[in-house]
Amino acid sequence: MIYRQKTVVAAGLSMLAAACVANGPKVPSESSVRSATVQAESLPLVRTMDERFQSFQLGFSHLTGGDTWVAYDKMPPEAVKERQYTGNLSAVREPRAPTDLSNRRFRNLVAGLGPLYIRYGGTTTNTVYFQDNDDPKLTEAPAGYKTVLTRKRWREALDFAKAVNAKIYTGFSVGHGVRNEAGLWTPVHAKAWLDYNKSIGGEIYAAELFNEPNMEGHGDDRLGKDYTQREFARDYAIFRKFITEADPRIKLVGPSDVETGGGSMDGTPGTADYLTAEPRPKFDIISYHFYPAIAERCAGPDSPRGIKVENALSEEYLARQDAPLEDRKALRDRFAPGAPIWNTETGGAACGGTRWQTSFLDTFRFIDTQARLAKAGMDAIFTHAILSGSNGVIDEKTFTPNADYWAALLWRKLVGTQVLDAGPTKPGLHVYAHCLRGTPGGVTLMAINLKPSTATIKASASAEVYALTSPDLMSKTVLLNGKPLELRADDTLPAITPVKQDGGSVLLAGHSVSFIALPNAGNPSCTSAL
Known part of the structure; x- marks a missing residue:
């Protein structure tokens, strides 16, 4: 080292x-x-830039419980090899209990970064079930879903966002549980959730249909790897019509596809494919996810898509964020002139972050990424994550600051909106x-x-x-x-x-x-x- x-x-x-x-x-x-x-x-x-430029993701699994990336100190070498050579993602995942959003220390820390956007998002969002009653939480999600969001838990999420001066950005279920016999997306989950949200005075600032539609499975194996951008456009048209009628204040964000640096994405669709699909999607905010590398849970450090610790401060690694933004700016100008561009999920590496993402070594990347993208035309950037064991600016077990938190605090204190x-x-x-x-x-x-x-x-x-x-x-x-x-x-x-x-x-x-x-x-x- x-x-x-x-x-x-x-x-x-x-x-x-x-x-x-x-x-x-x-x-x-x-x-x-x-x-x-x-x-x-x-x-x-x-x-x-947007006053809430510096924003963060709080994974939906923090609201519902669910799987998360296993901590490096708990990850046996054989699990990494199994993931890398067999594709078994469960080998590097572990269960997570819902997070106590009322924790005083956690609220104080996040409030210090406000105003901000909080993205209640991630893979869990794609298969969440909204339990539209005040009964005790279901012990098991209904068929077609994987996790359960209760009314009580959503009230707590709204209260947390208000306490820390955050606007909410989230997504909706897209899996088997919300599809009709023809395989089309329906608002069966979204309508109940939005109706309840409106009844208690809740506000969702922005919403997406999908978390990473170009990733195999989308959190629901039954969708498979053959879900196409044309099917996305078909579903999104239904989604947009529904949101326009249910709550026209909500800004629609998309396509929220993911790209990683350092190597090929194996021919998966990208932002251009979704923006050009028919019926042509119309987004209020153009979004994408970008990670400059893949963490060793999913790609070894010697892989072209991985990142070695000795390259953490290299000019090449830091500059990997540049081209993806330039690509989206050109697409925005062509298909949605004037729309903001959001990088709605980013960090040191996909698959839960690098081994050093909680350390000071990552602070150079954290601040450089925000500053270079703000200058280049980004309107908001969502770091993954505000709270996590391996890649959060706050440690989810102790609610204490990791190294990047202090740089984020100085950004909020000193960095104005004019670049x-x-x-x-x-x-x-x-x-x-x-x-x-x-x-x-x-x-x-x-x-x-x-x-x-x-x-x-x-x-x-x-x-x-x-x-x-x-x-x-x-x-x-x-x-x-x-x-x-x-x-x-x-x-x-x-x-x-x-x-x-x-x-x-x-x-x-x-x-x-x-x-x-x-x-x-x-x-x-x-x-x-x-």
Whole structure:
């Protein structure tokens, strides 16, 4: 594990950089340190993104219970081999109980990231049964379904979203249980659910018909692998007519197909296939899922579709998000001009995330993905997941923050909706810019130092520096300006305070992610406080 071998060096640089910032550093010569110069006062406006751009998935299995990806520490090597060589997905899955959405710590953590969208989604959604009464929960789902959503549980989901300032995006059953004798989708499940939702004043902001219609099985083996994009278009036409009549406020999202980087998807349909199918689907929001790799539960690290830990900070891996968005932008402009584009499920790797997704090593990918896609034209991005054992920003067993949470919190605190152009990224040093949230004229820089050596950012305005480092890249521990970030004893968030520095160069520690607020930049594009 090459990153552990560099632990002492990285930690030393982290502490050194924090001390230098606090005391007014003497910046090393240009020839010895990589640097970038930013004229914050004149950075041009690129675009304005959704205020809820940074959003998350809370898998539907957290509402109903159901299968989830087995934790790496519980996963025997033979299970991986069985999945990889026989296709037996159950070998790397384990049962999950419904999550306590009233947990104080969990609510405090998610509320700190609001406003946001929460996607109650995932494979479980495709075969959920809505129990439209107040009886105790069924011990077994009816034929054609796999899990049960009760009225009580849906009320709790609505209450949770309201408490954390989230708008809800979800999906509906598509399996055997909702199909008629001709195999057509019917709203037998969706109507009962929406009628009840309306009766209690619930609001669903956006909805999709399918989670990943191009994946074999769709959560219901009876659909098989031969469900075509033409059949999807046929079902979607029924779905759209139903939603328009049942609750026209709901924005329709699709096609929500999935793509992974690093290798072929074996000829499975993609977004273009669904957008061109007849009858031609009409989506209010164009959506897709993208993972830059496949986790070793489903593809070994030596597979072309896998990812090795030594490549976690490579330019090639980080850039895998670029082409899929450009493809969807072209399709959007052709088939749904003006529609927002949402990446409604993403993370370090499909099949439950990488071994290091809960550690600081993943924070570089997490922030770089959000910043590069915001600049390139994405309107909202849903990280999978807000809560999980292997790939959540919050640990589902302890409700404690994983490393990415702290970067997400700084994004929410400092990153405004106006995206600025800080110029092209440099290998090993990525710099992005937005208007500073809540401060007209202010600018926020995100400086991602992918190398173990120090770097500098030159900015003329006074700076407030929030530098994230870790004593070990494979650790969940995150340091803010050299001090560990931890929840308080009462489960509230700690104070998030910067190191202030007069105009000049900001020293970036090796292997660091820094948010640099420039409240006095005076950028004329940053007139809004959002």
